[in-house]
Amino acid sequence: MSQSFLDQVAHYARGRVAPEATAWSIGAAPEPALYQEAASLGLLGMEVPEAQGGRGFGFATRAAALEVLAGADFGFAMSLVNTHNIALRLCAPGLEGAAERYLPALLSGRMQACTALTEPGTGSDFAAIGTTARRGAEGWVLNGEKAWIINGRHAGLAVVYAQCAELGDSSGIGAFLVDLTAPGVTRYAIDSAFAQTSLGTGGFHLSGVTLPDEAMVAAPGTAFKAILQEINAARTYVAAMCDGMVQAALDSAAAYGAERCSFGKPLNAIARWQAELEAAQAALAQARAATRQAVEQVAEGADAQLAAAEAKIGSVTCAQTHLPRLLQLMGAEGLRPEHPFTRHIAAAQIAGFTDGATNILKDRVARLTARKET
Ligand SMILES: Cc1cc2nc3c(=O)[nH]c(=O)nc-3n(C[C@H](O)[C@H](O)[C@H](O)COP(=O)(O)OP(=O)(O)OC[C@H]3O[C@@H](n4cnc5c(N)ncnc54)[C@H](O)[C@@H]3O)c2cc1C
Structure with a gap:
């Protein structure tokens, strides 16, 4: 490093x-x-x-x-x-x-650029995407809509996954490089009560977007498998990012606990307050150990499917569990935007969806573990 x-x-x-x-x-x-x-x-x-x-x-x-x-x-x-x-x-x-x-x-x-798999009608069930790519006189023609895409509102370039064969056929999915300023593309922003601005969350409509042959960056038969490989790296860095958010919240809470007094003593001298902080530290240490293992496997080019899924489940769950508890330790002060708690709590929920929702990953871990044991 x-x-x-x-x-x-x-x-x-x-x-x-x-x-x-x-x-x-x-x-x-x-x-x-x-x-x-x-x-x-x-x-x-x-x-x-x-x-x-x-x-x-x-x-x-x-x-x-x-x-x-x-x-x-x-x-x-x-x-x-x-x-x-x-x-x-x-x-x-x-x-x-x-x-x-x-x-x-x-x-x-x-x-900016983005990777677009998800659609309004399908997320976890990637094989069910409805965006189509068909051969036309001048190359490939794409039609469909992508939604909930990071950088989707302002990206100039996307790798778009589209169905080149019958709908539902995972081996028919190909990936295409699409200039998002081209005719036929309309980008839009997606906003929610969880601020989406720094993620640039958005989507885009593709209406008869014509692409040359060389725009296909993964052919049908390879794109579905390739994304499953790439996603192990994404799951692993999302785990590391959740660890980073918990660390930042711990640092803020520890600093506040040393200076804020209640009933005549600093917060960190109150046993129950300190126990909550230590519980978060212990959970983070455990999450970090799993993240480290996944990082090593991805870096070595090993099959990191299981380690990446376990790391992401562990770190997302640690963040979703302990960030609200750390906010609680701050009292009302923790709600101020100068502190990271509310942003990080929202982000931990988002991390639970991106690059494989937690429920889906839990099923995958169960399947991979069972396979390893037989
Ligand atoms: C802010 C944000 C940014 C994103 N960025 C991107 C991006 O850049 N590119 C991209 O392609 N996508 C992106 N996504 C989409 C993300 O990958 C999807 O949200 C995710 O795949 C889940 O799909 P879904 O939201 O449609 O939920 P659904 O698939 O509709 O699932 C709903 C719930 O049911 C559960 N569920 C579904 N099927 C099963 C099952 N078989 N077993 C158990 N539980 C199940 C899921 O875990 C989930 O909790 C982003 C999402 C968000 C919120």
């Missing part, structure tokens, strides 16, 4: 992202300059090879950087890594043309 890079990321997270994030929980959106600063640190090209303009770090560095960034704001970290992931994908052999066209904008923070 590159410690000097991680130190720079920690400085940026604390000094630039955390202060700006205060306003994101009440509706403001990140300034473009913040993406450009992230770009100049190399956050948009962490694993992109140096020969292609990136930093060339390994997966462990990506996970550690995202953990630190999520401690400041999960949504912003997710937005950056989703752009990063498309930049990395463009470095694959055969995509030289697309890399030449889009990499400079992606790596400099001028363009």
Whole structure:
């Protein structure tokens, strides 16, 4: 891992992202300059090879950087890594043309990108997607709608999964590189009481979007399997990001508990108050151990299906359980946007959906464990 890079990321997270994030929980959106600063640190090209303009770090560095960034704001970290992931994908052999066209904008923070599987009608059941890709006279023609996509409201580029054969046939799903400013694409924002601005959550309609043959980045028969592989890395860094949020909340609560007095003594001198804090510390240590194992397996290129699913379940559950309890330790003060608690609580709920909802992952862990035991 590159410690000097991680130190720079920690400085940026604390000094630039955390202060700006205060306003994101009440509706403001990140300034473009913040993406450009992230770009100049190399956050948009962490694993992109140096020969292609990136930093060339390994997966462990990506996970550690995202953990630190999520401690400041999960949504912003997710937005950056989703752009990063498309930049990395463009470095694959055969995509030289697309890399030449889009990499400079992606790596400099001028363009955001997204990966679009989910639709209004289907999320967990990915094989049931209804967006279609059909051969036309001038190439592929895409029709459909994608929803709940990170960066979906402002991304310039997407990898879109679409059905090239009969609906419901998982082996018929292909992936296409789509310019989201092209004719036939209409982007929209999705807002909710959980602020979605730093995630850039949105969706888009695709109406007769015509693409050349080379826009297909994963052919039917390979796309479904490929996404299941890639998702292990995503589950693992989401686990690390949840760990980062719990750590940030612990730090804030510990600092407050040392200074705030109640009934004549600091909060941290009250046994029940301190026990809650220690319970969160213990749960985080356990979650971190599972995350570390998954990071190692993904970094080595091993089959990380089980470790990644277990890490994500453990870290999401730790965050969903302990962030509200840590907020409780703060009293009303914890509700102020200057503190990360409410943003992180919302983000932990979102983490429970993205890259495999918790229930689905629990079933997967049960199946994989049973298979290992037979
Ligand atoms: C803020 C945000 C950002 C997102 N970003 C992206 C993105 O960038 N790209 C993208 O493609 N998608 C994205 N998603 C979508 C996310 O991947 C889906 O929310 C997820 O796949 C779950 O699908 P769903 O929400 O349609 O829930 P559903 O599939 O409708 O499921 C509803 C509930 O039922 C449970 N459930 C469903 N089927 C089963 C089953 N067989 N067994 C047990 N339980 C089951 C689920 O666990 C869930 O709790 C994002 C979602 C959110 C909220």
